[in-house]
Amino acid sequence: MVYYNTLEQKIFNIITAFILIILSLIIIYPVVYVLFASLSDPVKLMSNTKVLVKPLGFSVEAYKLVFKHPLLLSSYKNTIIYVVVGTSINLFMTTLGAYVLSRRDAFFKKYIMIMVVITMFFGGGLIPSWLLVKNLGMLDTMWALVIPGAISAWNMIIMRTGFMALPSSLEESATIDGANDFVILWRIILPMAKPVIAVMVLFYGVSHWNSWFGAMIYLRSREKYPLQLVLREILVTQTMRDIAQDIDAVDFMPIEQTIKYATIVVATVPIMCVYPFLQKYFAKGVLIGALKG
C-alpha cells in the first residue's frame, strides 16, 4: 500500500472521512427516524416538528396493534414459503442452465446461449405474460409467483461464469472414471462452486422477499398475500382500519403514523439483521457479473 505521512495528506484524509461520515448519516437517518418514530408516543410525535434524535417518550402500543393485524403474521408465513419454494426452483433451473452453458464441448450450447440472450432484450411484456399465467391456470396460486421468473438470464450467466472458472482437471478425471454429467454436476461442480451458489441464493432470496408486483397482479385472495402486499395496504393504500376497529377515529389519527413506522420496522428487521453478514457475497456476485457483463 502507498503511505501518506505529510500534513497535506493528513488533512486530505480527514476531509474525505468527514464527507463520508456526513453522507452515511444522510443515508442512514431516514431509517433511524423510522425506528425512533415507531417507538415514540403517538401524540407527541404528531405535534413534533423537530428532527428526531431519540424516541419522543416511549410507547410500544403501535407494535401491539401491528401484530393484531389479521393478515400480517400469515403474510409473513406466506412470504417465507414463497422465498423458500421460489429460491429452490430458481436454483434448480439456473444450475441446470448454467451447467449446460458451461460445457465447453457441447455442440448446441451456442444456440441455447442465443436463445437466452435474446430474452434479455426482448420480451412479451406485461399483458402477454399475464395472459399466459392466466391460461396456465396459475392465477391466484403460489405458482404464478415462483415459476414465471424461474430463471433470471443475468444470474444464469453469472453462475455459468462461476462454473467456468473452476479447474477442469477434476472433472476430466471423473469423466475417465465413468462419471456422467449428473454425477459431475452434483459431486464435483456444486461442492466447488459454493460461493457462487451462495450468491445466487442471496440474489434470488432477497428478490423474492422484496417482490410485490407479481403478487399484486396475480393474486386475488388476501389470505395468500405475501408480506409486501400487506405492507402496501398499510403503507400506501392506507387501509388500516381493520387493525384497530375498536379505536375511535379521533384517537386513531395520531397512532396511524406510528403504526406505519412500526410496520416498516417489523417487515424490515429480518433482512437488516442478515445483510451485513452476507454483503461480501453480494459484492462477489456483482463482480462476477461485471467481469463478464
Add this chain to the structure above:
Amino acid sequence: MGNSIVEMGYKKAQPENNRRKAFFNMLKKDIIKNKYVYIMAIPVVVYYIIFDYWPMYGVQIAFKDFNPTEGIMGGDWVGFKHFLSFFNGHYFGRVVRNTLIINLYDLIWGFPAPIALALLLNEVYNKSFKKLIQTVIYMPHFISGIVVAGIIISFSARNGFINDIIEMFGGTRANLLMRPELFRTIYTGSKIWQGVGWGTIVYLAALSGVDVQLYEACIIDGGNRWKQMAHITLPSIMPTIVTLLILNIGKLMSEGAGRIILIYNPLTYETADIISSYVYRRGLQEFDYSFSTAVNLLSTVLNFLLLISANWMSRKVNETSLW
C-alpha cells in the same frame, strides 16, 4: 445443354446436402456423447419457450382486437390501429416525455453519484472504517420498494419529516406528493438514496485491480492526491464507466412501473405517468389488452434501437463495446 443444367444443379446441391448431412452427423454424435447434457437442457429450453417465447408470440395481440374469450389466436387483425391510436392519443406526448425526463434525471444525477462515492471510498485507507461506511451505504438496497414508498409517503405528508425541515428553513408545509412539479425530484432522490451505495461495488471492484506501482510512480513524479485521481484512478475505471453508461443510455426509454405506481396519483400524472405505468393502467386496470401490448412493444423496440446506437457510438468514440 439440358443435361449440363441438371448436372450443375446437382453439383450445387451436393455441398449443400453434404453440409446438412455433416451437421446432423455431428448432432447425432454430440447427442450420444453429451446425452445427459441434453437431458439437463430440456427443462431449461422448455421453460424459455413457454415463459419467454410464448409471450413474445403473444405480442401479436398488439395488431389485433384481442378478445379474452377467443384467446391470442383469435380476434381480427387490425394492423397498426392501436399504435396509431396511441400516437394520436392524448397521452402519447405525456408518457414519452415523462419517461425520457425521469431517465435523464437518473442519468445526470443518479449515474455520477456512485462514481463520486466510490472515488471517495477509494481514498480511505483504514479498512474497518471503510467497511463500516460500506455497510451503512449498502443498507437502503435491501429495503423493499414498498417500504421505500411507504417512507416517502409518510415523510412527504403535511406533518412529515421533510416538511419539518422545510418549515425549519422558513418554508410552508404542503403535501409534497400532491405537487406535480416535485414528483421527479422526489422519485429520483429516493432512487439515488436507495442505489448509490450499491452502485459503488462495481467501481470499487475495478479500482481494487489497479496496480499500486502506478500510484507509487505518480508520487515519485510529484503527483498529489488529485493528480493521482485524475491520471490513475479515473482512467482505470473508465471502461466500467463507459459500459455502464451505454447500458444506461440504452435504458433511456424504459423505467419499471413498480415504484411509480406506488407513489403517483391522478394529481401528479402530468409529470409522473410513464410508459410502463401507462401500460399497466391501460392493460390491467382498464383491460385494454391490445392497446397496452402495442404501447409496450413500441417501447421495447425503441429501447433496443437506443441500446444498439449507444453501443455503436461508444465503439466509435471509445472502442468499448458491450459485444
